[in-house]
Amino acid sequence: MAETEAAAGASLVAAVLEAAQGSSGRLEKEGLGGRISRLSDRVEELKDEVCNMINQRYVEFLPSMQNAQDLESEAEELSSSIEQLKSMIETEVQQDLDVAIAEFTELRQQLERDSLVLSVLKQLQEIDSALKQFSALLPEKKYVSAACHLSKAQRHLKMMESRRGFELKILKALHIELVAQTQNILGVLGEEWKQLAVWKLPQSKETGSLESALQTELHLRKTVPGEDSGVGSSATSVLQGLAILGELNYRFKIFGQLLLNYVLKPLISHPSLQSLLEEQSDAVVLRLESVGTQLGHPSPTEVFPKLKLVLEVLHKHLLAVPLDRCAGDESDTRPVLAEVLGEVIWKELSDCLTRDCLVHSIPSSSSKLGQYVEVIKATEEFEQALKDMRFLKEDSTDLLTYARNVNRHFADKKCQDVVVTARHLMMSEIHNTVKVTPESSVGLPELPGRAAGDQSCALVAPEVLPIQAGDLEAKTRLSQHTLSFPACCISESVQKLMALAYQTLEEASAGTDQYSAQLFYLVRHIFCLFWDVVPMYHKENLQKLPQLAAIHHNNCMYIAHHLLTLGHQFQGCLSGLPCDGAATFVDLVPIFRRLGTECFLAQMRAQKGELLERLSSARNFSTVDDEDSYAAANKAVRQVLHQLKRLGKIWQGILPVNVYCKAMGTLLNTALAEIISRILALEDISAENADRLFALCQMMVEEGPQVFVPLPEEKHNRPFQEEVPLYVPKWMMFKELMLVLQANLQEIMDRWADSKGPLAAEFSPSEVKNLIRALFQNTERRAAALAKIK
Template identity: 30%
Template sequence: MADYNVDDVIKNIFDSNDSNNWKPTDKIPLVIKEIEHLKNDMRSFLSSSDYDIASILDEGKELCAESKTLVDEMELCRQEIEQETMAEILQSIENHDQLAKELQSVNFAIDIIYDVVQCGKYVKEFDDGREAQSFTRAVEAVYDLVQYVEMPAEGFKHLDLYANTKHTAQLILDSLLHDLYGEWDRLVSYIVKPGIKKTVVIITLNLDDSMIVIDVLNALDRSKKLKEKVSEFSQFLLKDVLIPIIHNDCTVFAETEELMTVTINYKQDFKPEYDAVIANLRLLFHYLSNKLNVKFNRECSIMRMLGKEICQPFSDVIVKDCLIDTIPNNINELQSYGKITVEIEDFQRFLTVVKFFPDDKFSILHYVNNIDVLFASKSCQYFLETARTIMFKDLSVTMSIGVESIPESDEGPSDTFDDNVEGALKILDETIPVSLFYFPRCMISKTAQELLDLVYMMMEQAVQCSDVVCKKLYNTTRLVFELYDAVVPYHHENYLQTIPQYVALFHNNCMYLAHNLQTFGDKWLILMEGRELDYPISFVDLVHKLRDLGYKHLTMHMQQQRKQILDNIRSSDLNCIVVKDVLSENAEAAIRQCLRQLHLLKNVWIGVFPNNVFTRLMATLVNMFVDELIHRVCTVEDISMEMATQLTEIYTLVVQKAPQLFQNPSDVEKYVKSWIKLQELIFVLGGSLKDIENHWKDGTGPLAIHFRTEELRNLIKALFQNTQFRANLLIKIK
């Protein structure tokens, strides 16, 4: 049976070769035959089997009969349970619900009674604490009572007793806190007496390690009010005592063991030295330590609480407003700064010992970690303030500077140089004038030299410092000259607008500073040799800016002088020659006033400006003056003989006086472009047509050189009547 294969049997019956030709009637006998064969095999298998199949079947029939009997019995049991037992169970449930309700009522009553008993217990504990004069016990009892009535048992809130108890507990707590606050005020009190010149602060501390004091502190701590009171006292100390001691002149004096007086004196522009501040703080903290280091529990004291509250803001203030000021502004003092840090470290240890600082790790010396940056900022601030102070000084305090003449160097290139170097030096010598390295003799303000000495000091200090400080000082040095541009013209504005000497000195100052800035960067780089820099060092860009600053104000003043000269001329009869036959006295007065003005400028400027600059400036003003005089005459259509005579006399006065305005009288011909033209004009005004013809000399004479044809023709028409000789001369002048 185990080897019987159904698939093979089906293949044999339904042969695939004739699958399209067979009919069901043909295959049924084959299938029936196979079934019969299988039945015979099954009989043979059962007859040869080791099991008694018949017995097994009989046993199964018996089990079926017994199962049916059990089912019938279970059905009888179910019916009996439904009819009798369920009735008893329902009755039991009703009894249980009734008992549960009764138990709930009993528990409800018990809870209310328990709350009443507990409230009474806390009230009794409070009474016992007050009788024993123990604030701690009383506070604990009241706080327990208050907390207990906040979470009462169900139903307790509906009793009149609950409302009365809660109200009473709050009244007792308020009264107790009032008494505790009174005790605290007795232990810790302070008075501030403000005034205009000084403020007096009186601190009285009556704390000690007695049981009464400990009891008060514990009671305040238990009521969570101690931190509030200590915080209040801490803020008072910080704002009214510690910070004023850091900022003002103070006297700290312990009158008694319990009483200390701090007198704060208000002085204008006063800042106490760091050692005086530390000395006063030591006295104060010594007094506070003796009184506030009272341990009201194993882990804490008032002094520690106070320190925890204000040590950080106190540290920030003393570092920012006191200790940082101890950082010097020069490299020599910085090298000896260790002495000051030792004193500050000792003060820090003192604050740790008196328990104001929480531990040894808390430091007020953290700013020393950035000493280079702070030193750089302090130095730069000092130098900028010093520079500003110098710039505010009077410009009229002068000194002589520069060389009278530029020395000539006969030294040739060194023999040690090769041909390329010699060639380069020769080209450099031919390209750059020697005068570039020399400043001409003139007068400058002493403030300009002071400012230059200051920036040289900055440079010398910078090269001795770290790269951070050096870079900061370099930028500050540049800023000094930027500041000069902004401060000096603004601060001395009135003088620069009205006093010629100030303008001259300011111009020279700008030129002198610009001259030194040309090589200042090279000097810096020479001192910095061997150091790697990540920034360029140069001041050449400031040279043009400073020169323009000097030019600007000198130009403005020259325009002002020019305006005064023109106003003098135009306010006289010289401005209305065309409508007058004779000039009044104001014409000559105006000329003399202009000459006096120029002579005053000569007295002020000579020796102040370099000689060549003075000559050029005076030549510019004189040339403008002469041009205006020439223009007054050359634009007139008719000039009478009397007026021509007057003009000749007045203009001759100019020719006589103007050369005296220069150091060398011959300079007037060299530098005043219109000088010969003025002389020729005077010649024309006093000459005849024949003289004019001779000076014209067929277009080659001095009149032809200095006058335009149209100008000369107009002048002849204005001076001479219309004659044939004049007409012939005008024909020649073309």
């Protein structure tokens, strides 16, 4: 049985192989499949027999070894036959498939080449037909149809040129022809357009001036002069032809620039200009005339109607026609000519309206903000009119958005105006001064909430503070001038700057939260700007001129004085601040005080240096018995006194009395201290030298205190000569030195009084001993006196 089945399997494989080696050398599709199917069935049968044999042997224990060997031999033969068949399929069948695919690919490529050639020929025919139609339509002035055919030819040529690897010499010739015909029709349309919109411009190239605007005219025609209306050379056909050829934007850009420079912008900039229309038989003439005044900035409610009239004329006589679409144009919308011109001029026109009109219409006071509703309404109507004429897109709201945001623009304008005014005041001359007294004060404007019974925003004055009966006696009450700024001179510009700060804070107290906060910080910015600008801008004068240094000192102290209470005066009026209305400027007070003090101290150091330099020419006050030495010392002392008197004239009446006395006392003390040190350094003083030194010192004592005499207009100030020792620490020491120069040895010892006298209060024992050694010869009396000085 096994042998029979093996033979059958072998014959099946042989049959399959034999069929595969036919005379044609190819396997027939249906026979090969049937044989492979039979072989597969036989393999399945063999699988069942193997499983049955294994079952009998290992499960039923049947002696079938011989059958198993036969089956194994048959399986090996079948496996070998299958491998041969598989190899034959992979070689011969695959080769046949490759040949068939190559033949099919070649046929397909041939078909594609034929289709491409046919398409190119068809496009060449389309280009030729379009050029023939164009050549026929152009002389008839049918510009729209002619432009469409020319555009169609251009699209076909561009499509042919885009095909990679496809080149024809005829394409270059067609391209040259299309360029020539395009320039031809553009030249014709350009000449037609020049006759449809005729400008008469001034000879001067200056644009925007009133004179050039009055010499400008624009003639708009619906048809070209000398042509019948049926010819088709209307403004609409010319403009649509330019649009189809992509030239309209360029033409409108030139036209729009002329329109802006010579018509629209002058109407915005010059309030007196009005547009004047003149209807003629074949055209409309637009010109400008001057009516009324030329002063100030025009209001938007006046400018918008002027611009609207000009644009309405253009829309009616030139632009109110949709652009025709050529065949093949798949765009959904049909824009009108007005949209094209609007896109060209609107950006520059809106910027000019904002810069030269709307900006100047922003109110300068919050009380006028309510009147700005008229401007917003006029702006809205103007934009809507332009949208109705299709000059503007529906989503364009540039002007209206700016106008509606008036609160922010008002705040920005207010801040800009205040900063500009403040900088101008800071850069003004410092020497233009005004007198301030304890009675004078910055006029504080009425603030919101000052009504009777409403003290939420009122100034807290001493007279309104509740005082219980018996708490304070009348005689113990503070003076009305307590904490008042002392009488002095300040710059007029600083007084105006302080008034500006009060006015700005008043404006802030009546505004919204955001506006109040913005103006509050603006005032702080002004004061910060002061200490940056003034010392730098006036640096040279502050260093060289003592008068300006004194005025600057007063200015800084004046500002610091007001900053102490400025925030308190407006407490509760300013909303929107992070400190819940507790606005304060107190943190700026030390900065301004330091700014004024440092400037004045620098001037004091310079004056001290000049005093010491003059005293250095006194030859150390030695050998003043010599005429030359005495003359030098006398000259030096007189120069010192002259400098002190000159400073006194400059500073007196400008500085507060106490500051003036301290400053002059310090300088006089510097001179006295230098003279004292020079005399104490002398080792030998003769009697004649002592007399002349005394004379020099007497000059200082007599003329030095004159700088403390009040001015005639300040008679209420008492003379301060008797208080010189308070401001000149070396004054008593200097007078004691004079006494020593004229005293004998016993008088000196009496004033020493065992270290308890006035001489001991001013000089040290070593200094007194040196003076005695210099004044008196070495005798027993001198030795005894020196021994007593301890």
